[in-house]
Amino acid sequence: MKERLNEQTIALRAAREFTDGSVVNLGYGMPGLCANLITGDRAVFFQSENGMLGYGSLATDEEKDYELINASDQPVTPLPGMCFFDSAAAFDMIRGGHIDIVVLGAYQVSERGDLANWGRPGRPATGMGGGMDLAVGAKKIIVTMLHTTKDGGPRIVRDCTYPLTARQCVSLIITDLAVMAVTEDGLLLKEIAPGWTVPEVQALTEAKLTPAADLKEIEL
Amino acid sequence: MTIDKIFNSCDEAVADIFDGATVMVGGFGSYGGLPINLIVALSRQGAKDLTIIANMGGVGYELSHRIKPGGYQDSGILFENGQVRKFIGSVPALGGMPPTSPLERLFNEGKVEIEMVPQGTLAERLRCGAGGLGGFYTPVGVGTTVEAGKEKKVIDGREYILELPLTADFALIKAHQADTPGNLVYRQTARCFNPVMAMAAGVTIAEVDELVPTGQLDPEVIVTPHIYVNRIVEVPA
Numbered sequence: 001m002k003e004r005l006n007e008q009t010i011a012l013r014a015a016r017e018f019t020d021g022s023v024v025n026l027g028y029g030m031p032g033l034c035a036n037l038i039t040g041d042r043a044v045f046f047q048s049e050n051g052m053l054g055y056g057s058l059a060t061d062e063e064k065d066y067e068l069i070n071a072s073d074q075p076v077t078p079l080p081g082m083c084f085f086d087s088a089a090a091f092d093m094i095r096g097g098h099i100d101i102v103v104l105g106a107y108q109v110s111e112r113g114d115l116a117n118w119g120r121p122g123r124p125a126t127g128m129g130g131g132m133d134l135a136v137g138a139k140k141i142i143v144t145m146l147h148t149t150k151d152g153g154p155r156i157v158r159d160c161t162y163p164l165t166a167r168q169c170v171s172l173i174i175t176d177l178a179v180m181a182v183t184e185d186g187l188l189l190k191e192i193a194p195g196w197t198v199p200e201v202q203a204l205t206e207a208k209l210t211p212a213a214d215l216k217e218i219e220l
Numbered sequence: 221m222t223i224d225k226i227f228n229s230c231d232e233a234v235a236d237i238f239d240g241a242t243v244m245v246g247g248f249g250s251y252g253g254l255p256i257n258l259i260v261a262l263s264r265q266g267a268k269d270l271t272i273i274a275n276m277g278g279v280g281y282e283l284s285h286r287i288k289p290g291g292y293q294d295s296g297i298l299f300e301n302g303q304v305r306k307f308i309g310s311v312p313a314l315g316g317m318p319p320t321s322p323l324e325r326l327f328n329e330g331k332v333e334i335e336m337v338p339q340g341t342l343a344e345r346l347r348c349g350a351g352g353l354g355g356f357y358t359p360v361g362v363g364t365t366v367e368a369g370k371e372k373k374v375i376d377g378r379e380y381i382l383e384l385p386l387t388a389d390f391a392l393i394k395a396h397q398a399d400t401p402g403n404l405v406y407r408q409t410a411r412c413f414n415p416v417m418a419m420a421a422g423v424t425i426a427e428v429d430e431l432v433p434t435g436q437l438d439p440e441v442i443v444t445p446h447i448y449v450n451r452i453v454e455v456p457a
Contacts (some may be wrong), residue, residue, distance in 0.1 A: 028315075049339060050248045050412045066251040067410040078423030084408055086415040086443070087248075087275075088347045091340030095360065118317070119365075120300040125324040125334060127276075127311035128366075136360045167363040 001125035002195035004176040009220050012037050013174050014103050017142055018044045022100040023093075025049065025134055027117075028072045030144050031103035032058070035076065046070075047099055049088050049130040051090045054082035071130060094130070095137040104131060104144045106170075110161045111207035113170035113182035115143065119163035135166035147175035147204055154206035156180070156187070176200050178209075179218060180191060186210060191218040225402050225452050226431065230261035233425045233451045237267045237390055240305075244421050245274040246393035246414035249311075250284075250294040253410035255394040255427040257455045262392070263297050265437055269305045272298060273346075275339060275413055277312040277323035299323045304332055310339035338366060341383050343371075348385035350419030350448075355384040378453055391421030395444065398428040399435070402449030403442045411434065411443065418448045425450065429457040 005013065011033035018024055018038070023045045026032050036057045038044050048054045048070045059065070059075035070076050093099060108116040115135050118128035135141060149155055156173065173180045178201050179191035189209040192201060198211050227233040237243060243262070247254030272295070277450045279287065280296025298304055299322040312334050313324035328333040337345065338360050348355055357380035361367050371382040394415040396407035404426060406414060431454040 048409070050252070050409045052409050065408070066437075067253070068408045069248070069252045071248070073251060084406070084411055086411050087339070087343040087413045088416050091343050095340055095358065123313070123315070123318060123324075125277075125313040125319075125321075125327045126315050127309070127313065127336055128338055129311045130339035132360045132366065133365065134340040136362075137340075164364045166360075168241075 003193055005193055005218065006176070008033060008186060010174055010176060012220055013179065013218060014142050014144050017172065018042075020044070023047055023053070023098065025094065025099050025102045025138065026070070027102065027104035027131065027134065028129065029105045031105060032070060032072050032074060035070070035102055047093060048089070049087070049090045049094060049134070050074050051085045051087055052082065054079055091130070091133055097139060099134070099138045101140045101142060101206045102134045103142045103144055104134065105156070107162045108155050108157050109143055109145070109173055110157055110160045111186045113159050113168045114167040115141070115170050115197060116160040116162035116216050117165045121138060121162070131165050135169040139174070141170045142172045142174060143170050144174050147177040147201075152204070157206040177204065180209065189210050189215060191216055193218055225450060226400070227451050227453045230257045230453050230455065231264065233266050233453045234258055234392070236262045237262060237265060237330035239267050240269045241267060241390060242271040242273065242388040244388045244391040244417040245272055245295050245392065246399040246412070247275070247295075247343045248409070249276050250279055250292070253394050253406070253412045253414055254294055255392040256293060256323065258300065258392040258425060258427050258453070259295055260293060260430045263301050263303065266303065268303050270298070270303050271306040271308065272304050273308045273386060275309055275311060275342065277307055277309065277321045279320070280322040280374045283319070283321065296322050299326055299332065305446060306333040306335065308335040308337060310337055310342050312336065332430060336366070342386075343413065345383055345386040346413070346416040349387040350416060353385060355382050358383055359382065386420060388421040389423065391417040391424045393418050393426050394427045395426050397430045397432055397437060398426060398449065398452045399432050399437045399446075401434060402426070402446035402452055403437055404428070404449060405437060406443055415444050418444045424448055427455050428452060428453050430454065
């Protein structure tokens with residue numbers, strides 16, 4: 001049976017990329033779910049561009065404190081050892097290469113790893129927030145996104161047609177259908193959703209996918 | 221001699237903000253460090269043709285009902301109120317069902333100008349304005365719409381663009397505690413843009429949860445030194 005990953009399982013797959021000790025920034029929307037998917041015995045330090053390092057999971061209704069929020073305006077929970085700083089210091093960390101992994105959403109990703117995640121045709125006033133800084137500064141960019149548009153059109157494309165966030169910045173793309181690595185030779189299809197074939201996924205992808213020698217089903 | 225910086229009300233503290241002034245508004249989004257009582261006072265005061273420098277354009281009272289029953293106020297009310305000529309910041313509007321902010325509606329009607337600035341570039345332009353620097357070269361925005369019209373430079377093989385400092389006539393900020401001279405400490409993520417804005421404006425007006433006597437704040441933990449703070453209003457949380 002063909003299955004598509006849901007937002008929770010896409011986030012779970014992304015969280016498996018976090019090695020112990022890594023500093024991770026989670027972008028707006030689906031990436032924020034990753035904060036709830038780290039179990040107690042793992043040491044991952046979540047950084048937020050509004051000036052916080054080392055926060056815990058998203059807060060429940062009883063725990064909500066609106067002076068303890070992530071960059072998506074969602075209340076989070078404190079952890080021992082966390083620290084606060086101002087926006088300028090937060091972006092020194094980001095631009096200066098002190099963040100190991102950033103997980104971002106996207107409208108489009110190109111086969112070279114160009115990222116478009118802040119503007120859409122007809123919406124000139126939506127802003128990039130910290131997305132450009134994160135895309136330029138982090139050691140590794142993981143994109144979590146749905147594989148196609150609502151109309152079934154491709155979002156993994158040869159060239160981005162939406163406004164760019166940064167060029168050649170994405171390392172790994174995780175969608176509801178596949179996990180793809182951006183390489184010098186284009187997109188390497190590493191994992192595929194249960195029940196899907198390579199031609200079926202390729203048909204929903206504008207960029208050319210090269211199946212990895214060890215291509216496997218996405219494990220969760 | 222001590223300079224009395226304590227104001228009894230937010231209305232008195234913002235009374236001299238003039239038409240055409242540039243005003244920084246601290247905080248991050250709709251919550252957490254937003255000087256909401258000063259913002260509401262400025263909306264009552266009515267100054268027009270303002271340039272607002274802030275991270276986000278705010279949701280405004282009308283659209284906030286989509287998010288929370290009963291609604292809430294944020295910096296969006298200054299746009300709803302028709303007081304703003306130009307916005308400089310990183311998130312004029314969010315990506316949901318348009319319009320997501322009064323600023324987006326006014327921009328689409330050609331009534332407000334927007335200068336879109338990546339969030340880290342905004343923070344650094346404020347720091348340059350605060351620290352007397354003429355600007356800085358950043359890799360952020362290279363190859364995007366942000367680089368339009370800006371000087372480019374290759375340093376050690378990497379492309380950078382020149383970004384210029386930001387200053388303002390006034391900054392409205394939020395802190396947790398102030399002492400009588402105006403030293404400030406913040407609470408958790410309510411710090412965000414407040415310290416750099418406090419340093420970059422001519423007149424900084426701080427709304428604080430608690431005012432304490434001189435000597436009650438540990439000098440080791442003060443975040444904003446008092447020379448950057450001109451006016452203080454205590455608004456108990």
